[in-house]
Amino acid sequence: MKTSRILVTGSAGRLGRAAVKELVARGHTVLGYDLRSTPGLPAAQSVIGSLQNGELLNRTAVGVDAIIHLAATPDDARFPRGPAPDDGDNFLSELVPNNIVGGYHVLEAARKNGVNRVILASTGQVVDGYLDEGKTPVMADWPTHPRYLYASTKVFLEALGSAYAHAHGMTVLAVRLGWCPRDAGQFAQIAADPDAQDVFLSPGDAGRFFACAVEAAELPAFTPMFVTSLPMGKMLYDLTAAKELVGFAPTDSWPTGAEDF
Numbered sequence: 001m002k003t004s005r006i007l008v009t010g011s012a013g014r015l016g017r018a019a020v021k022e023l024v025a026r027g028h029t030v031l032g033y034d035l036r037s038t039p040g041l042p043a044a045q046s047v048i049g050s051l052q053n054g055e056l057l058n059r060t061a062v063g064v065d066a067i068i069h070l071a072a073t074p075d076d077a078r079f080p081r082g083p084a085p086d087d088g089d090n091f092l093s094e095l096v097p098n099n100i101v102g103g104y105h106v107l108e109a110a111r112k113n114g115v116n117r118v119i120l121a122s123t124g125q126v127v128d129g130y131l132d133e134g135k136t137p138v139m140a141d142w143p144t145h146p147r148y149l150y151a152s153t154k155v156f157l158e159a160l161g162s163a164y165a166h167a168h169g170m171t172v173l174a175v176r177l178g179w180c181p182r183d184a185g186q187f188a189q190i191a192a193d194p195d196a197q198d199v200f201l202s203p204g205d206a207g208r209f210f211a212c213a214v215e216a217a218e219l220p221a222f223t224p225m226f227v228t229s230l231p232m233g234k235m236l237y238d239l240t241a242a243k244e245l246v247g248f249a250p251t252d253s254w255p256t257g258a259e260d261f
């Protein structure tokens, strides 16, 4: 297998560390990009910077074969909102600068450096409305039906990826990731909810998916797809695109690796 030079944004986070670990194990050269240093990478390959620093992102993307874009504010501050005065949100303070402006800078860095493959971290929350309505399994080509503000920023990121793929000849995957708990509170939420266990994503499966996504030979210009571990009960998302296009099939199920925060 040909090895590649891969830029991973959000490389110090829950899924970023999983991606870095698997890519390094497979012999790829990984550059991390995060607000903090990336475990598992030498300092020279762990760039500390913000998504909002487009110039640094451009310099970091020189000579890379693929970008895995994971850095983001990964949820709403509150959902549902409480009554006033506890009815604030993180839209203007975090979601817009990190998820919308940041996504633009990442795709610009790819365009300016001729990076042909970009894997964007979206979320199952972009179709959460169908789960509420019991319309499952959700197919990847259905219109989005976002849960709230965070999911809406990911709908925008998917749209931006589609636009860049078609305008600039890139291959873009918008990966609607399942739920990999970031802390003990989220672990307890999934443990108490069988539906959440059906969309669990283990760090091991996440890492293997990202490696398959950069190694897959031929891909269409733009593809949205769902990625979870093996459902325990119901199939809530259609997982065939990841298998047929990227060659990824999950091997874990809840709770493998879930507490490995």
Ligand SMILES: NC(=O)c1ccc[n+]([C@@H]2O[C@H](COP(=O)([O-])OP(=O)(O)OC[C@H]3O[C@@H](n4cnc5c(N)ncnc54)[C@H](O)[C@@H]3O)[C@@H](O)[C@H]2O)c1
Binding pocket: 009, 010, 011, 012, 013, 014, 015, 016, 033, 034, 035, 036, 049, 050, 051, 052, 069, 070, 071, 072, 073, 074, 075, 098, 102, 121, 122, 123, 124, 176, 177, 178, 179, 180, 181, 182
């Ligand atoms: N974990 C999940 O269950 C899950 C589910 C669906 C989608 N996602 C998406 O996957 C991605 C990774 O999620 P995660 O769970 O690993 O989150 P995380 O919070 O553990 O990691 C995110 C990383 O991004 C970095 N970051 C945030 N803002 C940044 C900025 N402006 N510049 C540079 N780095 C910045 C943070 O320092 C952090 O290390 C996110 O895009 C998230 O929306 C996660």
